[in-house]
Amino acid sequence: MASKKMLCSEWEPINPMEYKGIWVYVEVEGGHIHEASLQLLGEARRIADELDTYVGAVIIGYGIKELAREPIYYGADKVFVVDDPRLEKYYPNLYGDVVCKLAKKHKPEALLVGGTMRGRELAPYIANNLKTGITADLTSIEVDKETGDIILIRPPFGAWMLAHIKTRNRRPVMGSVRPNIFPTPERNEDRDGEVIEETIDEVLDPRMEYLEYTPIEKAEEIPIEKADIIVSGGKGLGSKEGFKLLEELAELLGGVIAGSRKAVDAGWIPHDRQVGQTGKTVKPNIYFAVGISGAAQHIFGIREAKRVVAINIDPDAPIFENADYGIVGDYKEIIPALIEVIKEMKMKKSGSAKN
Amino acid sequence: MPLDIIVGIKWVPNTTAVNIDPKTGTLIREGIPSVVNPHDLTAVEMALKLKDKYGGSVTAISMAPPSALAGLEHVIGMGVDRGILASDRAFAGADTLATSYVLAKVIEKIGRFDLVIMGHETIDSSTAHIGAQVASWLNLPYVYYVVDAVLEDDGNTLEVTRILENAYEKYRIRLPAVISIAMHTFNPRRVRLSEKLRAKMEKPIEIWSIKDLEIDPNCAGLRGSPTVVSGIDFVPKVPRKNEVFQGSDPKEAARWLLSKLIEEGLLDL
Ligand SMILES: Cc1cc2nc3c(=O)[nH]c(=O)nc-3n(C[C@H](O)[C@H](O)[C@H](O)COP(=O)(O)OP(=O)(O)OC[C@H]3O[C@@H](n4cnc5c(N)ncnc54)[C@H](O)[C@@H]3O)c2cc1C
Numbered sequence A: 001m002a003s004k005k006m007l008c009s010e011w012e013p014i015n016p017m018e019y020k021g022i023w024v025y026v027e028v029e030g031g032h033i034h035e036a037s038l039q040l041l042g043e044a045r046r047i048a049d050e051l052d053t054y055v056g057a058v059i060i061g062y063g064i065k066e067l068a069r070e071p072i073y074y075g076a077d078k079v080f081v082v083d084d085p086r087l088e089k090y091y092p093n094l095y096g097d098v099v100c101k102l103a104k105k106h107k108p109e110a111l112l113v114g115g116t117m118r119g120r121e122l123a124p125y126i127a128n129n130l131k132t133g134i135t136a137d138l139t140s141i142e143v144d145k146e147t148g149d150i151i152l153i154r155p156p157f158g159a160w161m162l163a164h165i166k167t168r169n170r171r172p173v174m175g176s177v178r179p180n181i182f183p184t185p186e187r188n189e190d191r192d193g194e195v196i197e198e199t200i201d202e203v204l205d206p207r208m209e210y211l212e213y214t215p216i217e218k219a220e221e222i223p224i225e226k227a228d229i230i231v232s233g234g235k236g237l238g239s240k241e242g243f244k245l246l247e248e249l250a251e252l253l254g255g256v257i258a259g260s261r262k263a264v265d266a267g268w269i270p271h272d273r274q275v276g277q278t279g280k281t282v283k284p285n286i287y288f289a290v291g292i293s294g295a296a297q298h299i300f301g302i303r304e305a306k307r308v309v310a311i312n313i314d315p316d317a318p319i320f321e322n323a324d325y326g327i328v329g330d331y332k333e334i335i336p337a338l339i340e341v342i343k344e345m346k347m348k349k350s351g352s353a354k355n
Numbered sequence B: 001m002p003l004d005i006i007v008g009i010k011w012v013p014n015t016t017a018v019n020i021d022p023k024t025g026t027l028i029r030e031g032i033p034s035v036v037n038p039h040d041l042t043a044v045e046m047a048l049k050l051k052d053k054y055g056g057s058v059t060a061i062s063m064a065p066p067s068a069l070a071g072l073e074h075v076i077g078m079g080v081d082r083g084i085l086a087s088d089r090a091f092a093g094a095d096t097l098a099t100s101y102v103l104a105k106v107i108e109k110i111g112r113f114d115l116v117i118m119g120h121e122t123i124d125s126s127t128a129h130i131g132a133q134v135a136s137w138l139n140l141p142y143v144y145y146v147v148d149a150v151l152e153d154d155g156n157t158l159e160v161t162r163i164l165e166n167a168y169e170k171y172r173i174r175l176p177a178v179i180s181i182a183m184h185t186f187n188p189r190r191v192r193l194s195e196k197l198r199a200k201m202e203k204p205i206e207i208w209s210i211k212d213l214e215i216d217p218n219c220a221g222l223r224g225s226p227t228v229v230s231g232i233d234f235v236p237k238v239p240r241k242n243e244v245f246q247g248s249d250p251k252e253a254a255r256w257l258l259s260k261l262i263e264e265g266l267l268d269l
């Protein structure tokens, strides 16, 4: 066949037609299934129904058997479990190798991995071992109505456009998905499914040793993806000091602070507070974008905000086209004015409550 | 116990200079200068720190068009010993599988190395695939998001600390291995003019083609890439009210905004 001649000599020939089922790699951390994996089960269910196939979940580790039915409650038909003392500790190459062995045996059409930090480390290794393509940080999935091909969609470079990505002749189609791109499906204990216990004869020698796990003590802050009010700052703040003002406003409103990628890159705010395509998707009632220009990758992260408020010195900044309420001006004047007026209103209220 | 280190650097458009055409919504690419991916300079810094401590060598590799020579000169200016540019028309249009294959072949051809260091991710496509894929091609152990690495006395194991969302983890990893460095871990050192001059004089940069690397053309570039862009869509725009305060008094602006939000029941003050 002509197509065989074209194949990279490093790739094992496969027959894509043999590949069936939409798989989700289920990440377990500290005895719990990661929320990002549950969210993928919901989306996998939708795609599987469209393609008239099954949803498979893969759980590997040690002492994880009691979690095996969980994926079924969130949409899986089959759960492939490897419960093995050799998998007690997570090593990316070892875990990757085990998932590849299961994929080679059962031939899924697609494999989705939650884009946690470990997931983003693991997924490309699996894809590469299988010599298949992988799309990073996809934001939606479609099925080509004519061909039945799975299309993974991700926002491309710099523009307001989305790239539709197909995987030619290689399976599984693979993608990683950041947390909170898809909603968590409702847990339903009445759902039925099958748990398949797999054993692995030989596992890869990871050539690594796990030494230590030290949790990072974080201040009791509300994570931005759960906040109702977010005051977010960008490069326009000009310095780390600028965030102090935003913090004061956020505190008055019972909200939290966040930032753009440029604010994160400048070291003004930690990466876990970055909003956008390579940060987090947020869903507050009010999102204040202060000194943020409104790049597509940033706007992507606030598409589910109920109201967006823009404060920017440049009346032509694209953020105004993506905001409900805009104020043109220097944030160093606008934010203190807001703080002052809010304080006045609060005083009046407590004053009138006393009367 | 010296360490021979290879660092991957990508030549990327400087996105801080990127503008979007407000009319068409597309990227204005003309005249955008390229730079070494900033997170790769962090990786270079880590490599140089390890070399300062243990001795050895640092080789920077890049798959890119010839213009990326300037990027290799830049890192040589920082103190990198040698640069290798994998450059060939046949490498164009590569997805991460094909890119990592070429880089793995470059590393194989270099032959002697203890450690491969990558950046956290690039600023242009940000997949963070390449480190894991190179490890897979070369069948090496790997770990991402490293913030610290110490060579153990035996000279062939590295103790690495890496950062996750909520924790630090420590691994002992046998060399040769691949690691990626968490973004912003170090400030990259400055380019020294004397080093940059050395780059010009001694020409420690080589360019390797697909022939030099003996790569099957079906494994590189577009042909070696299973993923293809099959279509482009516009991001659906979320409808917004687009009301802008008309006036210049900050306190009036504040009152206007707050009354809107209170009216909608979103704030209770
Ligand atoms: C693959 C990829 C992924 C990305 N992912 C993300 C992401 O997840 N999140 C993200 O945010 N970005 C992301 N980006 C970067 C994005 O393209 C923009 O570069 C970034 O969002 C710009 O940040 P900014 O708005 O803070 O800075 P700028 O674009 O520099 O804007 C600063 C704004 O501040 C205003 N300003 C200046 N001074 C003042 C003042 N005194 N008062 C009020 N306003 C003032 C200016 O008018 C300007 O509009 C990504 C880019 C790529 C290529």
Ligand SMILES: Cc1cc2nc3c(=O)[nH]c(=O)nc-3n(C[C@H](O)[C@H](O)[C@H](O)COP(=O)(O)OP(=O)(O)OC[C@H]3O[C@@H](n4cnc5c(N)ncnc54)[C@H](O)[C@@H]3O)c2cc1C
Residues within 6 Å of the ligand: A133, A134, A135, A136, A154, A155, A156, A157, B007, B008, B009, B010, B011, B037, B039, B040, B043, B061, B062, B063, B064, B094, B095, B096, B097, B099, B103, B117, B118, B119, B120, B121, B122, B124, B125, B126, B127, B128, B129, B130, B131, B227
């Ligand atoms: C908008 C956009 C989206 C894309 N999405 C995908 C996708 O989802 N899947 C896919 O397979 N391809 C994708 N590509 C193609 C991909 O950008 C290229 O394959 C690219 O060569 C490597 O990927 P990266 O920039 O994401 O590198 P990353 O994996 O983010 O890079 C990690 C590290 O690897 C090293 N490195 C990366 N590239 C090189 C290089 N050329 N030379 C030397 N060292 C390097 C650096 O140290 C870097 O810090 C996309 C391209 C664009 C423009």
